[in-house]
Amino acid sequence: TGVQTCALPISHGHAVGDALLKQVSVRMREACGESDIVARLGGDEFAIICRFQDEAFDSATQLAERLLSLVRASYQIDEHIVQVGLSIGVAFMDGEVVDADQIMRHADIALYKAKSEGRNRYRIFEPKMEEVIRTNREIGAELKRALACDELDVFYQPVIDAATLEVRGMEALVRWPHKTRGMVSPGVFIPIAEEAGLIAQLGEWVMMRACRDAATWPPFVKVAVNVSPIQFSKGNLTATVARALKEAKLPSSRLELEVTESVLLTSDDNNIQTLHELHEMGVSIALDDFGTGYSSLSYLTAFPLDKIKIDKSFIDRMGTHTGALAIVSATTNLARAFNAISTAEGVETQEQFEMLRVAAVTQVQGYLFGKPMPAREWEFDGRKVRAKNQPPRAAAA
Ligand code: C2E
Numbered sequence: 001t002g003v004q005t006c007a008l009p010i011s012h013g014h015a016v017g018d019a020l021l022k023q024v025s026v027r028m029r030e031a032c033g034e035s036d037i038v039a040r041l042g043g044d045e046f047a048i049i050c051r052f053q054d055e056a057f058d059s060a061t062q063l064a065e066r067l068l069s070l071v072r073a074s075y076q077i078d079e080h081i082v083q084v085g086l087s088i089g090v091a092f093m094d095g096e097v098v099d100a101d102q103i104m105r106h107a108d109i110a111l112y113k114a115k116s117e118g119r120n121r122y123r124i125f126e127p128k129m130e131e132v133i134r135t136n137r138e139i140g141a142e143l144k145r146a147l148a149c150d151e152l153d154v155f156y157q158p159v160i161d162a163a164t165l166e167v168r169g170m171e172a173l174v175r176w177p178h179k180t181r182g183m184v185s186p187g188v189f190i191p192i193a194e195e196a197g198l199i200a201q202l203g204e205w206v207m208m209r210a211c212r213d214a215a216t217w218p219p220f221v222k223v224a225v226n227v228s229p230i231q232f233s234k235g236n237l238t239a240t241v242a243r244a245l246k247e248a249k250l251p252s253s254r255l256e257l258e259v260t261e262s263v264l265l266t267s268d269d270n271n272i273q274t275l276h277e278l279h280e281m282g283v284s285i286a287l288d289d290f291g292t293g294y295s296s297l298s299y300l301t302a303f304p305l306d307k308i309k310i311d312k313s314f315i316d317r318m319g320t321h322t323g324a325l326a327i328v329s330a331t332t333n334l335a336r337a338f339n340a341i342s343t344a345e346g347v348e349t350q351e352q353f354e355m356l357r358v359a360a361v362t363q364v365q366g367y368l369f370g371k372p373m374p375a376r377e378w379e380f381d382g383r384k385v386r387a388k389n390q391p392p393r394a395a396a397a
């Protein structure tokens, strides 16, 4: 027996939502066999219970694939054409698992895993998933405590003008020095903070701290702060930014917010609205990790764009893959057409830097110019920045 749970984000108003749910249910029924049970658990969650004769694993996999293709195809509701995404968690009831609660919990865990890997995926429950969830829950609880006890830190990485090597900005990157786990990477704890409902508080803390630090730097140096999509939906981002600037007495023109394109991909335009508000306040907007997501270029015209940050993966492949170099050049031209700055991320070698200069990228950032370090370890010298106790790098370029 298998249980499958699906989650369909619905975001088009109530009447459309209801009609959509009905049509989705019909398609789910179609994907299943006669004797299978399809149930709505509430909201946008469904359960499917089926009995497989043999090869349960293959049958469940096939059913998941069938559900994905059927449910994802577009729907017509009144004058709307609607699409939904779904995630599927699969769990089996066999000799070991006989309890209905347990199997639902397993299906939930698999669903959670599927969701965390992005939309439109399915995952089959494995016992080690429970372990990961337990660890994440622990980290979440510790993070909450660390936030309350002011134990997080912010490091800064310089953003350098490619032509003059002058410093243009510093990107704030949050750090968590953990007593037993060592330095925990934000790549690990940011998703946990998002999941645990801590990201608004964490983001606000970083914002305050970054503005305060930036107020001590020369006036031509901006500070860039990463903003999670969740800060747009939960927590009043515009108010938080205004408060941080005011408290630090930092002019809004010194602050840059880095957002990823997922911020722009919501069905309503509240986030776009927020970006406009922030921009009107004088804050700059940078599009982070450009080229890694859907890269549907139509959204570029919908919001005030000041900078495009070209993802490190393209910089890494530039030397070996002419396509990557072409993408870097094209993105630079695209940025220029929008009157925006282009910044190459993760520049590690002199060769990469040379290529980026030829491609006329505006700014560069990466270990070649400096790793992220605490504010106190950076020293501004005229229009340049250098690490204290270290000779300047890439100075000969
Ligand atoms: P990101 O915004 O793309 O930041 C760039 C990441 O690349 C940073 O990792 C930085 O340390 C690393 N990096 C910079 N130059 C190089 C290089 O030359 N080589 C290599 N190998 N790596 C380089 P970090 O600090 O671990 O941050 C990871 C991600 O966590 C960030 O990616 C960002 O998405 C997120 N993050 C960091 N701080 C915050 C924050 O305060 N708020 C939010 N929402 N996210 C944050």
Ligand code: CA
Binding pocket: 171, 226, 258, 288
């Ligand atoms: Ca960033």
Ligand code: CA
Binding pocket: 288, 289, 309, 311, 345
């Ligand atoms: Ca990035």
